[in-house]
Amino acid sequence: MDYQSTRGKVGGIPFSKAVLMGLADDGGLLLPAEIPRLTPGDIDALGKLDYRELAFQIISLYAxxxxxADLRELVDRSYxxxxxxxxxxxxxxxGVFILELFHGPTLAxxxxxxQFLGNLFEYLLAADNARMNILGATSGDxxxxxxxxxxxxxxxxxxxxxxxxxxSPIQKLQMTTVTDDNVFNLAIRGTFDDGQAIVKEIxxxxxxxxxxxxxxxNSINWARVLAQIVYYFHAWNRVREQTGCNSIDFAVPTGNFGDIFAGYVAKRMGLPVGKLLLATNENNILTRFINEGDYSVGEVRPTLSPSMDIQKASNFERYLYYLLDGDSAKLAAWMQTFNETGRLPRDEALAEKVRRDFAxxxxGNDRTLETIRDFHAGTGYILDPHTATGVATARVLAEGSRPVVCLATAHPAKFGDAVQQAIGQLPPMPQSLAGIEERESRCKIVDADTQKIRAFIEAHAL
Structure with a gap:
């Protein structure tokens, strides 16, 4: 399987090189030259597998x-x-199926x-006797x-x-209390979008x-998306087993479009996905695009779901590539326009095409708190604020003819303040977070300045 850039000037790259390259050298994002199409029989067979074997089978289609044998060992070790x-x-x-995605080391x-990508990096670097300096921006998780x-x-x-x-305080502590010699935390005076812009410029x-x-x-690395495709297949099978329904909707809280794009790829592979219900908070550039065809940057607003406080969805370009039927020249022109004006051209015909797959x-914050409160009162189950936006979106948009799976993107303990506002008590604290406030921490506060970040990398790179 070869990989190519959304902008058309890089291609013929094997999976291993695509993983190490991250962002394509022409500024685009890497995609497989083709998406494998599975038959209903293939999908039924995958449904009988446990998670590790399912991950191996799906990832092996692309890697x-x-x-x-090496790939299987990487998958087993990761999970x-x-x-x-x-x-x-x-x-x-x-009435909602919750896909709990927070049972890993950082509860997100x-x-x-x-976990998979870290092991994959180490494996590929050892094979080539090479080194890597990873650079990324985060909105939290x-x-x-x-x-x-x-x-x-x-x-x-x-x-x-x-x-x-x-x-959130827990998100900050989870990053800054890792004091291994190879870890460097930089808190920038700005927004996530500022950080992502610096990363892309570098x-x-x-x-x-x-x-x-x-x-x-970041999710600009194709291996990130690839690993996330797996849990759509996993959830689809679990819900089909319980309901007998073949077509299922997914509600996905997202700000960067990576998680829901994995669902879109799963659908293109043949998974019987009905609608992908995209949930945003008040930073709603993706909602405006889907509902109105308006993709224009606004001011980032702080909310109770900070991982979605994003106005420039860095993974969105991959979807635009498919929306434009693989027209790399047109996509490159669109992205140039976006970089210059902060908005994409409107196209009603394309907007209608978008709404076939997405709603x-x-x-907002009040609705998020209300959803956490009502869901807890009715079920005893505590939603984190991001997952709550997904549940609320499912309640607004689900048609009722298909089961809905909502992706639970984080453990509620990571956002205890929001949960306490909603239900009057803190969520239970997982063992992995016990005493985190007392641990040694290390972080450098810097201006959101590309040259200063470059200088820091130069001083500390391998």
Whole structure:
């Protein structure tokens, strides 16, 4: 399986090289040259597998240059760190199926991909006797999951930018209390979008990228999306077993479009997905695009679901590539327009095409708290604020003819303040977070300035 850039100037790249490249050298995002199409019989057979074997089978369709025995070992090792035997279990509460993606080391869905990617990086670097300096920006959960995925690993340093004062206290502590020598936390005076722009600018300097062997661990790395495809197949089978229904909707809280894009790829592979229900908070650029065809940048607003406080969805370009039927030249022109004006061209015909696969709602803080409160009162189950936006969206948009799976993207203990506002009590604290406030921490506060970040990397890179 070869990989190519959304912008058309990079292609013919094997999976291993695509993983190490991260962002394509032409500024685009890498995609497989084709998406494998599975038959109903193939999907039924996959449904009989446990999570690890399912992950191996799906990832092996795309990672064709890694020996099967090595890939199986990487998958097994990656999911050994999860505390639930089903890795991503599905529970049924109040008419909604909750896909719990928070049983990994940092209690967030990012662990599903980043435990795998961290092991994959180490494997590929050892094979080539190479080194890597990972650079990424986070709105909260990617940072800690990435750090836990590569902490202490050989031949890897990691530099993570997070917006100072704009992540939850637990998210901050999960990042900054990892003090391994290869981990560097940078709190920037700005927003996540500022951090992501710095990362993309630095990756866009191909000479600098190659000189310091920069690697990407954000969802711009295709391996992130690939690992997330697996749990759509897993959840679909679990719900079909319980309901007998073949077509299922998924409600997905998202700000960066990576998690829901994995669902879109699963659907293109043949998984019987009905609608993808995209949930945003008040930072609703994706909702406006789906409902109105308006993709224009606004001011980032702090909310109770900070991991979604994003106005530029860095993974959105991959979907645009398919929306434009693979027209790389048109996509490159669109992205140039977006970079210059902060908005994409409107096209009503394309907007109608979008709504065949997606529906979307924007859920504000009051509705988020109300959903956490009502869901807890009715079921005893505690939602984190991001998952609550997904549940609220499902209640608004689900047609009732198909079961709905809502992706639970984080453990509620990561957002205890919001939960306490909603239900009057803190959620139970998992053992992995016990005493985290007392642990040694390390972080450097810096301006959201590309040159200062470059200088820091130069001073601390491998």
């Amino acid at each position: 064709t240059d890694i020996p099967a 050994a760190a999860f505390t639930h035997p089903d890795i991503t279990p599905v529970v049924h509460k109040d 869905f990012k662990d599903v991909a980043l 990617t940072g800690s999951a990435a750090i836990y995925g590569v902490r202490g690993k050989k031949n890897i340093n990691i530099f993570i930018l997070h917006p100072h004062g704009r992540v 990756f866009g300097d191909v000479d600098f990228k190659q000189r310091y062997s920069l690697g990407a661990i 979307s709602a924007s859920i």
